[in-house]
Each structure stands twice: as C-alpha cells, then as structure tokens.
Amino acid sequence: MIEFRDVTKEYPNGTVALRNVNINIRPREFVFVVGSSGAGKSTFLKLLLHEELPSSGSVRVGRFELNGLTKQQIPLYRRQLGVVFQDFRLIAAMDVYDNIAFAMRVVGTREKVIKERVNYLLKLVGLPHKIHNKPSELSGGEQQRVAIARALANNPDLIIADEPTGNIDPRMSRELVDLFVQLNDAGTTVVMVTHAHDLVRQYNKRIIILDNGTVAADGGLRQTGAAAGGTGPIIGGNRFVNAYSGIERRAM
Numbered sequence: 001m002i003e004f005r006d007v008t009k010e011y012p013n014g015t016v017a018l019r020n021v022n023i024n025i026r027p028r029e030f031v032f033v034v035g036s037s038g039a040g041k042s043t044f045l046k047l048l049l050h051e052e053l054p055s056s057g058s059v060r061v062g063r064f065e066l067n068g069l070t071k072q073q074i075p076l077y078r079r080q081l082g083v084v085f086q087d088f089r090l091i092a093a094m095d096v097y098d099n100i101a102f103a104m105r106v107v108g109t110r111e112k113v114i115k116e117r118v119n120y121l122l123k124l125v126g127l128p129h130k131i132h133n134k135p136s137e138l139s140g141g142e143q144q145r146v147a148i149a150r151a152l153a154n155n156p157d158l159i160i161a162d163e164p165t166g167n168i169d170p171r172m173s174r175e176l177v178d179l180f181v182q183l184n185d186a187g188t189t190v191v192m193v194t195h196a197h198d199l200v201r202q203y204n205k206r207i208i209i210l211d212n213g214t215v216a217a218d219g220g221l222r223q224t225g226a227a228a229g230g231t232g233p234i235i236g237g238n239r240f241v242n243a244y245s246g247i248e249r250r251a252m
C-alpha cells in the first residue's frame with residue numbers, strides 16, 4: 001500500500017528532514033507514526049500527500065509512484081486518500097451534512113447517493129442527530145468525527161490522520177482511535193501520526209518511531225512495553241525510544 005524506498009528529503013535551506021527512510025505498509029495495516037518535534041513526521045506526511053517530493057528515493061502509494069505523478073493524476077491520487085487533520089478543517093459556514101456532501105459533490109456524485117451515504121457515515125461516527133448543526137455548535141471530538149466521516153465519503157482505501165487527537169480531550173481521543181481501529185477492522189489501511197504516546201501505548205499496533213529523520217524503531221508494542229513506558233510527556237527522541245522498550249526492533 002505504501003512504500004518509502006531510500007527516501008531522503010533535504011529542504012532548500014540544507015535541512016535534511018528524512019534520511020534514507022525505508023518503510024513498507026501493507027494493505028489493511030494500522031500504523032502509528034510517532035516521534036518528537038523535528039523528527040520528520042510532517043515531512044513524512046507531506047511526501048505521502050504529494051505536497052513535497054523526495055530529494056532522492058521513491059514513494060509509492062497503491063498504484064501511484066508519486067515522483068512521476070502527472071498533473072492529471074494528482075486529483076485521482078488524492079481522491080483515494082482520506083485525510084484527517086488536527087484542526088478538523090471543516091467549513092464553518094456549512095452544516096454537517098454539507099461538509100460531508102461537499103467531498104462527494106466535487107467528484108460528481110449524484111445527490112440521492114450523497115444523501116444516503118451522509119446518513120450512513122453519520123451513523124457510523126455516532127452523530128446522526130447533528131446532521132444540521134454547524135461546526136461551531138459541536139465539541140472538538142464531534143467536529144473530528146465529522147471530519148472522519150468526510151474523509152470516508154469517497155470510500156478511500158487509505159486513511160491518513162495527522163495528529164487527529166491534538167485538540168481533543170483524552171477520553172474522546174480514545175474513542176476516536178477506537179473508531180479508526182473499527183474502520184481498519186473493516187479493511188481500511190490507517191496511518192496515524194501522533195504525539196500522543198500514552199494513547200499509542202493503549203493499542204497493540206505497529207509503531208514507527210521517527211527520530212532525527214530516520215526510522216529509530218518499527219514494530220509492535222508488546223504487553224510489557226505499556227508497563228515500561230512512563231506516564232508524562234516524553235520530549236527527547238532517545239528518551240522516547242527508551243520508553244518503548246517493548247518495541248521489537250527490526251534490522252532496517
């Protein structure tokens with residue numbers, strides 16, 4: 001589904017944000033990507049979303065080789081992704097229905113189909129009763145659930161979530177990740193970039209730790225890993241890796 005092969009990203013000012021990164025994510029996997037500030041998480045996402053191109057190496061997502069995407073292919077490519085952002089990015093002037101419908105209207109879906117799908121998606125995220133509310137009338141957790149419904153509107157194979165719980169309280173954060181797990185169980189590949197170490201420890205999923213532009217660890221969190229981790233925020237990259245003593249390190 002996703003393949004980063006020997007990817008290096010150097011920005012024009014000489015900063016190397018990713019260095020020789022190799023990552024393979026198979027269809028139907030659930031992967032957390034974690035790392036301290038400056039580790040390269042945003043750069044990883046920008047490459048995935050085709051907002052940046054690698055300086056060397058290649059990024060492949062599904063049938064798309066991103067280095068070689070033509071102008072015509074870019075919208076096709078983005079359409080197969082469902083993207084969820086930290087700040088929700090809902091349209092303030094539109095109600096919940098239209099925020100979700102909008103994603104389908106831009107690809108020419110018929111209104112009757114849109115109506116059925118919006119109703120279905122709002123049930124899925126547990127918000128059918130908010131269909132005619134504006135985003136400002138919803139809590140952060142509710143807004144993010146609408147954003148997830150919108151991300152699912154065109155039935156993507158892959159969900160990419162960028163710090164989706166960054167503006168949400170811990171209980172609701174857990175519910176949101178549970179929702180991603182549910183979507184993943186139904187067959188959608190999920191890549192979630194997050195700072196929320198405590199949250200990640202609660203799930204037995206693959207974790208890729210970026211540190212200073214490289215993959216510092218990649219593997220599952222064993223039961224013992226959760227116990228080994230501290231509870232407070234962990235700031236330095238190395239301390240973070242140490243906190244995940246349960247991570248099985250693979251030879252990269």
Ligand code: ADP
Nearest residue numbers: 011013015017036037038039040041042043044
């Ligand atoms: P994270 O999302 O993990 O905080 P980033 O991918 O944003 O990490 O940043 C990785 C490194 O690349 C950092 O040193 C950052 O300062 C640098 N960086 C990010 N974006 C740019 C840019 N547009 N130009 C130059 N350097 C950048």
